[in-house]
Amino acid sequence: MKKNIAPHITALLAGAGAVLSVIHPGFRIPAGVEGVVASICVLCSTITEAIHFVKKHNLQSNIALAQTLANQVTANVKADTAPATPTA
Numbered sequence: 001m002k003k004n005i006a007p008h009i010t011a012l013l014a015g016a017g018a019v020l021s022v023i024h025p026g027f028r029i030p031a032g033v034e035g036v037v038a039s040i041c042v043l044c045s046t047i048t049e050a051i052h053f054v055k056k057h058n059l060q061s062n063i064a065l066a067q068t069l070a071n072q073v074t075a076n077v078k079a080d081t082a083p084a085t086p087t088a
Contacts, residue, residue, distance in 0.1 A: 010041050 020027045 007041075009044065010037070013037055 017027075017029045
């Protein structure tokens with residue numbers, strides 16, 4: 001499950017607007033406020049995805065490095081334990 005805060009923020013603000021509309025029937029959310037909220041949610045999503053991409057890329061790089069080092073160690077161990085060929 002992806003953790004994304006933007007839909008949660010949008011849902012909470014929409015719920016708050018709905019509650020205010022019920023309590024105070026003349027209440028209207030200004031268009032500028034709706035635009036700012038939408039922009040902040042999009043920015044939060046973008047930043048979250050960018051951080052996820054950077055972390056995933058770093059993890060994949062670290063896994064590749066660990067695999068390379070493990071292969072080198074395995075090759076060195078095999079070379080050290082290989083039986084010596086007798087010379088006559």
